[in-house]
Amino acid sequence: xxSLSADSLDATVRDWLDRQAESHDPxxxxxxxxxxxxxxPRSQSRRHWAWPMVAAAAVIAxxxxxxxxVPARTSAKQLVQExxxxxxxxxxxxxxxxxxxxSELLEEASPVVPPRVTHLWTRGDxxxxxxxxxxxxxxxxxxxxGRVWMAFGPHRxxxxxxxxxxxxxxxxxxxLTMQPEALLGELLTxxxxxxxxxxxxxxxxxxxxxxxxxxxxxxxxxAVLELDSETKVLRRLTLERMRQGRLVATVTYTLAETRxxxxxxxxxxxxxxxxxEIYTRDHRPERRLxxxxxxxxxxxxxxxxxxxxx
Amino acid sequence: xxxxxxxxxxxxxxxxxxxxxxxxxxxxATSLVDNSAVADDLVHDCYCRLLSKSxxxxxxxxxxxxxxxxxxxxxxxxxxxxxxxxLDALAEQSGxxxxxxxxxxxxxxxxxxFTQDMESAMRQLTIPQRAALExxxxxxxxxxxAEALETTPTNAGVLVHRARQTLxxxxxxxxxxxx
Numbered sequence: 001x002x003s004l005s006a007d008s009l010d011a012t013v014r015d016w017l018d019r020q021a022e023s024h025d026p027x028x029x030x031x032x033x034x035x036x037x038x039x040x041p042r043s044q045s046r047r048h049w050a051w052p053m054v055a056a057a058a059v060i061a062x063x064x065x066x067x068x069x070v071p072a073r074t075s076a077k078q079l080v081q082e083x084x085x086x087x088x089x090x091x092x093x094x095x096x097x098x099x100x101x102x103s104e105l106l107e108e109a110s111p112v113v114p115p116r117v118t119h120l121w122t123r124g125d126x127x128x129x130x131x132x133x134x135x136x137x138x139x140x141x142x143x144x145x146g147r148v149w150m151a152f153g154p155h156r157x158x159x160x161x162x163x164x165x166x167x168x169x170x171x172x173x174x175x176l177t178m179q180p181e182a183l184l185g186e187l188l189t190x191x192x193x194x195x196x197x198x199x200x201x202x203x204x205x206x207x208x209x210x211x212x213x214x215x216x217x218x219x220x221x222x223a224v225l226e227l228d229s230e231t232k233v234l235r236r237l238t239l240e241r242m243r244q245g246r247l248v249a250t251v252t253y254t255l256a257e258t259r260x261x262x263x264x265x266x267x268x269x270x271x272x273x274x275x276x277e278i279y280t281r282d283h284r285p286e287r288r289l290x291x292x293x294x295x296x297x298x299x300x301x302x303x304x305x306x307x308x309x310x
Numbered sequence: 311x312x313x314x315x316x317x318x319x320x321x322x323x324x325x326x327x328x329x330x331x332x333x334x335x336x337x338x339a340t341s342l343v344d345n346s347a348v349a350d351d352l353v354h355d356c357y358c359r360l361l362s363k364s365x366x367x368x369x370x371x372x373x374x375x376x377x378x379x380x381x382x383x384x385x386x387x388x389x390x391x392x393x394x395x396x397l398d399a400l401a402e403q404s405g406x407x408x409x410x411x412x413x414x415x416x417x418x419x420x421x422x423x424f425t426q427d428m429e430s431a432m433r434q435l436t437i438p439q440r441a442a443l444e445x446x447x448x449x450x451x452x453x454x455x456a457e458a459l460e461t462t463p464t465n466a467g468v469l470v471h472r473a474r475q476t477l478x479x480x481x482x483x484x485x486x487x488x489x
Contacts, residue, residue, distance in 0.1 A: 009474050012481075013447035016428040020337035029336065029350055030328060033357045146420075162420060245330050 076193035082232040084184040092261040095253040126266040149268035342385035356380040379458040431480040443473035
């Protein structure tokens, strides 16, 4: 056990078990347990379901009549599908991100206390974040290869390879960022979408998304989308983030700016000026650890132990 | 009336507990018996036994400990019995259901490699070693592991230590292989 300490081994096993757990859909077994314990009847008698069937038929008939009597309007699903298409276009959008902590679990999940307000630039599923804290100016992001980077001014930066990124840091990235294309895709698949009345003076559509099934490992419970009625761009988005089945944070994204940025802004090098130095696992890891400690505090050494090479 | 609402609340609490613990319990059992269908059955039986005694035990408080103890025993018993079964049992290997939605292919490959490395490393361990290491990584104390494995805390510590040694050795070998 030279380079692999007991703690890191335990963390690896836990991480592996977590991944295995994520791949299990608990619903079929949960229903099977319910059936065995007699809480969910195997089959009900005709007498029991006759009345609900009649009621359901009445509801459907009423709905069909109502549908015919009101002018056709775009469904919530169609709106989200259109928004998804719009967010696939190579345009850069800046959102003001406000995070409200709802539970102590947020800090347990991530040792980094997220700043209350940040600027998030997105293009498709790529993003970078500009911290608004004037005391500690930094820009960070996760590139399309899953590498997390942070620039400390124009000449120094660190990079963390995908296999080094701890699970909590990925969760932290997911909590703070929204990755519109993937998010809208997830809403279309796993959420019940309903339209809500928009304020009379606003030119937007409001869609509420609620998870159809409360999966204990789900990261998102609900979302409220405000879509521009003309362009279908997300103008405002409120996400309820979950962990271990509990609400941990409410994150609100408000569209601040739309612009066309250079593509390299989504790469670390786009935020640096020559001469610059990027500290990585292989290049001056001891310097990288110093910056990692500035970002994550003294415990950084536990998550990014110095590599001992044979 | 009050009794009915209390029992409904208690049933809801139990359901929440089952849903919260189920994915990890399934993953734990699958890793011990190497067969998701068998793991499903064993975990199902363990939950049913525990839930049928929910009036005796304080499940939200002690349930997880009792559950892992029951699953560990059930898996070890199953493995013992399987030794006497025909080789056909080996053909029962079934893959787990993986939702790859919205994941990029690189991430899938990295995760698959990690999963394969870990699976082959875990297979090098005996079932008690595997159970001890996984329970330790899930935050159980040596005393709790000893109770689950019906052994002494000292022996549980030895099992954890040997499991870590083997795992470290196997993962190290893999690193060298890909260097």
